[in-house]
Amino acid sequence: MALHRQHPSHSAVKGSRTLAGTTLRFGGGGGGGGEESGGAGxxxxxxxxxxxxxxxxxxxxxxxxxxxxxxxxxxxxxxxxxxxxxxxxxxSEARLSFTLPGDPRLMAEGRITVTLRDQIPSDWRITRAEHRINAGGWTTSCECELYTEELESVV
Structure with a gap:
């Protein structure tokens, strides 16, 4: 995935980092209510x-x-x-969010590879993709979770 420049009207959100024009937010946590294992146990x-x-x-x-x-x-x-x-x-051990100029290839349930640093995983599964068209142009916002191949077999 190529990283594009961020539109000047987009501002970085608290707890986020702008890198090569893409807003990235990192955070852990589980999804949903009730008890959460958070990947441990x-x-x-x-x-x-x-x-x-x-x-x-x-x-x-x-x-x-x-x-x-x-x-x-x-x-x-x-x-x-x-x-x-x-x-x-x-x-749900890791989450990634970013906004960039519109890209129709980004859609929910898709797999994406983002290479930033050695300490940050590069394979992600898109859980949410939102495409917006407004006076500032076309943007795509994605929320991703860690992509893991060695998951337990469900069947």
Whole structure:
């Protein structure tokens, strides 16, 4: 991805940094309410074993465990839910936001590579892309989360 010059009317937001004309904001944190594992630890969920008539436990990752409330109908469903939550926690370890002149190639769920420094990951997944056309011209704002290939299998 080529970094373009920032339009003079765009100002840097508090907690952000302008680099090569692109506004970048970095921050951690999870997505959504409730308990968050934030990528640390594992996930515990339950499924109902109809043959035994009791609740069974499924663990993904290592302690400490975040417990999902819903009791699932099968072991496979419970494992998928736990792996999905584990993946969400891993992806939300880092976030990247930027605004640049309009680019139609940037869209939600797309993968983008941004090379800045060795300490900053370069592969990101776009979670939100907003294209704006106004008196100042066309701009694209993106919010990204860390792209990780070695995520737990959901199936």
């Amino acid at each position: 594992g996930t515990r969920t339950y499924w109902w074993d109809y043959a035994k008539g009791q609740r069974q436990e499924v663990l993904v990752g290592e302690a400490p465990y975040e417990t999902l409330r819903q009791v699932h109908a099968s072991e496979a469903e419970a494992k998928a839910a736990a792996a999905t939550r584990q993946n969400e926690g891993k992806r």
